[in-house]
Every structure is written in C-alpha cells, then in structure tokens.
Amino acid sequence: xxxxxxxxxxxxxxxxxxxxxxxxxxxxxxxxxxxxxxxxxxxxx
Amino acid sequence: xxxxxxxxxxxxxxxxxxxxxxxxxxxxxxxxxxxxxxxxxxxxxxxxxxxxxxxxxxxxxxxxxxxxxxxxxxxxxxxxxxxxxxxxxxxxxxxxxxxxxxxxxxxxxxxxxxxxxxxxxxxxxxxxxxxxxxxxxxxxxxxxxxxxxxxxxxxxxxxxxxxxxxxxxxxxxxxxxxxxxxxxxxxxxxxxxxxxxxxxxxxxxxxxxxxxxxxxxxxxxxxxxxxxxxxxxxxxxxxxxxxxxxxxxxxxxxxxxxxxxxxxxxxxxxxxxxxxxxxxxxxxxxxxxxxxxxxxxxxxxxxxxxxxxxxxxxxxxxxxxxxxxxxxxxxxxxxxxxxxxxxxxxxxxxxxxxxxxxxxxxxxxxxxxxxxxxxxxxxxxxxxxxxxxxxxxxxxxxxxxxxxxxxxxxxxxxxxxxxxxxxxxxxxxxxxxxxxxxxxxxxxxxxxxxxxxxxxxxxxxxxxxxxxxxxxxxxxxxxxxxxxxxxxxxxxxxxxxxxxxxxxxxx
Numbered sequence: 001x002x003x004x005x006x007x008x009x010x011x012x013x014x015x016x017x018x019x020x021x022x023x024x025x026x027x028x029x030x031x032x033x034x035x036x037x038x039x040x041x042x043x044x045x
Numbered sequence: 046x047x048x049x050x051x052x053x054x055x056x057x058x059x060x061x062x063x064x065x066x067x068x069x070x071x072x073x074x075x076x077x078x079x080x081x082x083x084x085x086x087x088x089x090x091x092x093x094x095x096x097x098x099x100x101x102x103x104x105x106x107x108x109x110x111x112x113x114x115x116x117x118x119x120x121x122x123x124x125x126x127x128x129x130x131x132x133x134x135x136x137x138x139x140x141x142x143x144x145x146x147x148x149x150x151x152x153x154x155x156x157x158x159x160x161x162x163x164x165x166x167x168x169x170x171x172x173x174x175x176x177x178x179x180x181x182x183x184x185x186x187x188x189x190x191x192x193x194x195x196x197x198x199x200x201x202x203x204x205x206x207x208x209x210x211x212x213x214x215x216x217x218x219x220x221x222x223x224x225x226x227x228x229x230x231x232x233x234x235x236x237x238x239x240x241x242x243x244x245x246x247x248x249x250x251x252x253x254x255x256x257x258x259x260x261x262x263x264x265x266x267x268x269x270x271x272x273x274x275x276x277x278x279x280x281x282x283x284x285x286x287x288x289x290x291x292x293x294x295x296x297x298x299x300x301x302x303x304x305x306x307x308x309x310x311x312x313x314x315x316x317x318x319x320x321x322x323x324x325x326x327x328x329x330x331x332x333x334x335x336x337x338x339x340x341x342x343x344x345x346x347x348x349x350x351x352x353x354x355x356x357x358x359x360x361x362x363x364x365x366x367x368x369x370x371x372x373x374x375x376x377x378x379x380x381x382x383x384x385x386x387x388x389x390x391x392x393x394x395x396x397x398x399x400x401x402x403x404x405x406x407x408x409x410x411x412x413x414x415x416x417x418x419x420x421x422x423x424x425x426x427x428x429x430x431x432x433x434x435x436x437x438x439x440x441x442x443x444x445x446x447x448x449x450x451x452x453x454x455x456x457x458x459x460x461x462x463x464x465x466x467x468x469x470x471x472x473x474x475x476x477x478x479x480x481x482x483x484x485x486x487x488x489x490x491x492x493x494x495x496x497x498x499x500x501x502x503x504x505x506x507x508x509x510x511x512x513x514x515x516x517x518x519x520x521x522x523x524x525x526x527x528x529x530x531x532x533x534x535x536x537x538x539x540x541x542x543x544x545x546x547x548x549x550x551x552x
Contacts, residue, residue, distance in 0.1 A: 001265070001278045002122060004258040010122060010280075011254070014336040015245050021330030022238045025101065028094035029231050036075065 049377050054199025057382055058206065062213040065389065068232065069217040069225035076224060080418045081543040084222040084425070085154055085401040089546050091227060091312040093322040099230035099309050100326030102237060103394035104132070104300075105334060105387045106183075107190030113335035114364035116288060117343015118351075121261065121277030123285030125339025129332050131292025135300035136327045138467065142301070143310040144319060146470050150536040152545045156307050156466070157406045162536055163469045164477040169406070171481060172302075172462060176402055179302045179459050180395040181436055182451070184211060187388035187395075188440030194384040198365065198377045204441040210385065211440055214392040215433025218400060219426045223308050226393040233386045234330075240383050241334065244368065244376075245341045251371045252345060260348025271352035287506070291456075294509040298459025301466060305398030342367045396429060403428035409542065418543050456509040457495060461487030464516040473531040474524035482523065483516035490515040 002010065078084045106112075109132075116124030146159055153159050157176055161169035192207030218226055249257075264270050265277040276282035300306060313319040342364040349370075351357055357366050368376035404425025412424070464487070465480035491512030498504035 002280065004254065007122070007258050007261070007278070008254050011249065011257075011340050014125070014333045014340060015242070017333035018238060018242060018330070018337060021101070021325065021333065022242065024325055024329055025094050025097045026235065026238075028092065029098055029234075032092045032094055033231070 048200045049198055049374050051199045051201050053378060054195050054201045054206075054381065057378065057385060058195065058201075058209055058213075061382075061385060061389070062209070064232075065213065065217045065229045066220070068229050069221035072225050072228050073221045078222055078224070078422070081404060081421050082154070082545050083224070084422050085397075085404055086308055087222070087224040087227060087312045089312060090314045091224075093313060093318045093325070095227045095231055096309050096313050096318070096322035097326035097330065098234040099227050099390075099394065100306070100323055101330035102230050102234045102387070102390035103305060103309070104136075104327065104331050104391075105237060106391050107187060107194075107384050107387050109331075109335050110338050110383060110387060111190075111361055111364050113338040114342035114346070114367075115360045116285075116335075117339030118272065118346055118360045118363055119274075119343075120282055120285035120288060121264065121274055121279070121347065122340070122344060123276065123280050123282040124288070124343055125336035126280060127282075127285040127289030128292055128339060129335045131289035132296045132335070133327055133332055134293045135297045136323060138297070138463075139300050139306060140320060140323050142467060142470055143307060144316045147311065147316060147319070149470075149533050150539055151547045152539050152541050153536075154308070154311060154541060154545070155304055155401050155405050156302075157304075157402060158539070158541065159536075160466070160469065161406075162539055163531060164475075164480050168477045168480050171484065172466070173402065173406055175298075175302050175459065175462050176304055177399060177432075179299060179455075180304070180399045180402075181432070181439075182455050182459075183299065183303065183395045184392050184433070184436045185440045185443065186451075187211070187392045188437060189443050191385055191388040192440065192444065194365075194381050198381050203444045207440040207444075208437045210388050211392060211433055211437035214389050215396055215430055215437070218393055218396040219429050219433075222400065222422075223312060223397045226397045227309075227312070229393060230390050233390045237334075237383060237386050237390075238330070240379055241337055244372070244379065245337055248341045248345055248367065248371050252348070257345055257348040260350065261344060264347050271350060271355060272347050277347065291506055291509065294460060294513050295456035297463050297513060298456065298461075301463045302459050303395060303398055304402050305394035305396075308398050308401050309394070338364060396433060399432055400425050400429040403432070405541065405543075415542075421543065454495075456505075457491035457512040458488065460509060460512040461485075461491065461516055463513060464520055468517075468520045468524070472524065473533065474527060474529060475520050475531075476524075476527055476529045479520055479523035479527070483519035486519045487512045487514075487516035 113125050113128045116128045150159055157169050157173045160172045188207040188211040191210035192203040195201045195206035196203040261277050264272050265275055310319050313322055345367050346363040365380040368380045408421050408424050462484045465483050468475045491508040494511050495504050495508035
C-alpha cells in the first residue's frame, strides 16, 4: 500500500519521466528541424 | 458531458488538417522524393530524434489515453504501470527482430519481402493479408475514436468526423510518404506531450495530493465506496498484473505485424540509431504517458467518487470528465485535440506502412514487367488513397458498435502469425508448411477457447494467450522433426527491383 509520500513520488515521478523523454527527443529534433529548414536542399535528410 | 460549440470542433479538425497537409507539401518541396526508397523509408538517413518522436506518438493510440485512464479506475494505482509495461514488452521483441532482419537482408523494405524470400510466395500472401488487415483494423479504431470524441463533445455528426479524420491523414501520407509522416509526427509529439505536461499539474493543483490520497484510501478501505477496491493503493495488485499480461498479448501482433514500425526502423541511418530511437521513443517518451493518464485522470476520478451512473455513463469517459471538471469547456477542447492528434499519428504511421506494402509487394505481384519508380509510387499512392477511403467508409458504419469484441478478436487474429515470423528471422529450421500450420493452429485454438469456454471473464484472455503460444509450440516441435535448413546468406544479395540506399553499417 502506498502512503501519501509514495503516491506523490509515483505521480510526479511519471511526470518527470515524461519531461526527460520530451527533452531527450525534443532538443535534437529542433536542432534537426533548424538544419533542414535553414539549408536550401540537404541531401543528407 | 456538456457540449461545446460545433464550430470550434470544425475549426480544430480543419485547422489541424490543413496544417498537416501544408507541412507535407512543404516537406515535399524542401526534400523532394527521388524514388521508391525515399518515398517509403525516407532514404534511410533519418536522424534518431525524428524517428524516436514518431515511434512514441505512433504507439499513443486513443486507447493509450482513454484506456489507461480507465485502467486507473479499475485497478487503482497499478492500472497505469501495468498498462504501460504490457504494451511496452512487444517492442523488446521487435527491436532485436528488426535489427537482425536488417543485418541479414539489408535491402528489404517490408517485412513481407523477407517472408517471401524466407518462406515463399504463398506464405508471404498469408502475412501480407495479416499485415494489411492489422493496419485496416488500427486505422478504423482511430477513426471511430475521433468520431466519438468529436460527436460527443462538439455535436459534429459522428460519420463526418470519423470520415474526415481518416481522409486527412490518408491525403498527407499519400502526398509526402514516410518523410511527411515523420515531420507531422514531430509536431504532434510536441502537442501531445505539451498538453499532458500542462494539464497534469493543473489537475493536482485543483484537487491537491492530500485529497487524492484520502479519496483513494477510502476506495481501498470503505466497502460502501462505489469503486471499492482493496488494492486501489497497491502497485502489486494481482488483477492489475493480469491486465498487464493481456495488454502485452494483444499488443504483440499490433507491433510485429504493422509495417509502419518496420518502415520507421529502416528509415534510421544505422542499427545504433534504430536502437536508440526505439528505446528512447518507447521507454523514455511513451512509457510515462499511460501512467500519467491513469494517475491524473483515472485515479483522480476514483478519488472524486465518480463511477458509472454517478457522473459518467462508462469508465471510458473518465479522462474527458476530469479534464472538463478542472478546465471547463477548454478541457473538452483540449481532450478533443489530444484524441485527434493520437488518431492522426497512429493512422499516419499505419498508412505509411500500408503504402510500403502496396508500393513494394502488391505492385510487384501485379506488375511483372520492369517499370519506372515514378509509376510504382503512383500505384502505391492510388492504392493507399483507396485503402484510406474504404477504411473511412467502414469507420462511418461502426457508430454505436462496441469495439470490445473487435479488440478481443484482433488479439487472437494478429497474435497467431507472430511466432512464425520471429522463428523465421532467427532460426533456419522452420519450413513454409510449419509456418502456415502454426498460424492456423494458433487461430483455431484461440477462437475455440473464446467460443467454447463459457466463463466470459477468462475466455478472451485464454483465447489470446493460446493464439500466441500454440504457434510457438507447433514451430518448435515441427522444426525439430525436419531436416530443412534455410540459407540466410543468400538474403544478402536480395534485389528489390528499385534503388536502395543501404548504410555502411548494415550492408
């Protein structure tokens, strides 16, 4: 049985987990988008 | 639920629809499609982040949002974690499978090309049928989900909403191929994650963790509570664990037979990039989403004392209910955007997959003469639009039909071919006959269990498990009794008939 502290860790743990996933994908993806749209035609993607 | 002005619903649907079509057009202009390989697997040079985002959002179905929230009501705090691990496990089968397949047959685009070389044309036709059927089923489910959400919240006719949702995604996939799908997926990833990261703190702020904990304690300890469940605060609930196993069995075929996941995997530049894209996309980005939906919608609904007949009609409605309760009309709009995004991303991934099946396998089956890649792509586009149109029409006819039985049947249907495929990739012994017999043995045993076992609480579960395990048994026993040994080395020289860019690492 979870106590209130455990419940808080569980709720916010899943939230922080998503933030980590979001940043891990989002940052390199934005860099890639910038690379694609700042070039005229990039044969590498 | 209170209805919101239908003009807002049309605005959401047409606004995002036009945005996705514009992105596809922009990508087509910026990165012109130069051939079949470019069209279907984006030239096999896509950076890991784009693929990771696409993998993550492709696996976020409408059921990932609504079903996991429902699991939070059924099983308490264990609902989300069990939904999440169950639906994640198939990717730990898929990742080594597709990496190995790419090593032994570097120029393959579709998994059915591999099946044809490994088991022959007849077996390929069986897998092709399963591959098209699983995508047809998935895309219809997305259309139905969007239709229900838009009709119940905005009062838009169900048939129109379901039809438009499927046709929008069909058009942008046919326009820009996998690359268009990947860029749209990235935008949708930001929107989905952004919504969840915004609403979760708002929900906690509205109720307070103390209120949620006290509500869940009452659910766990008060027999008079409408949702009384002694395991509501236990992460080790037995019922929740069995739910996780069911999620795993049902998801196995949906992952292993969906060409969309192979297309995305082959779009990566290397096996290392493939591995990280899939691990980050599933474990880091997808895994917390059903847990968040279960906790912040389902568990909060439990704490509020909501139950069927008390605030909602069915537990499926708990996520829009909580959002609307906390955020008012804007909560309903946010929920609809979330569902629309999940339908678009999952549908887009599926259609990019079926487009590959049509452009490569179906085209080669129909057209025996050498032809230009432009004609091959034109055929793929037309076939995909026809497929999308058919799926949209079928989805419009499913208004009011319970999808529960279709879901159960899909687990039995699509679980059966998984073992034959897996064994075919890793083991030289299985023959075409053993592969086909195993599939039909799995189907027969799964359906027999579903129909013949009278206990409605377990027949579907046993049916799904048998459909997955009986073929494995048939393959192991049958293969040990045969002297057949397939020569995997010859797959290295496979020529698909169109130009393929193979990275150094996988050649």
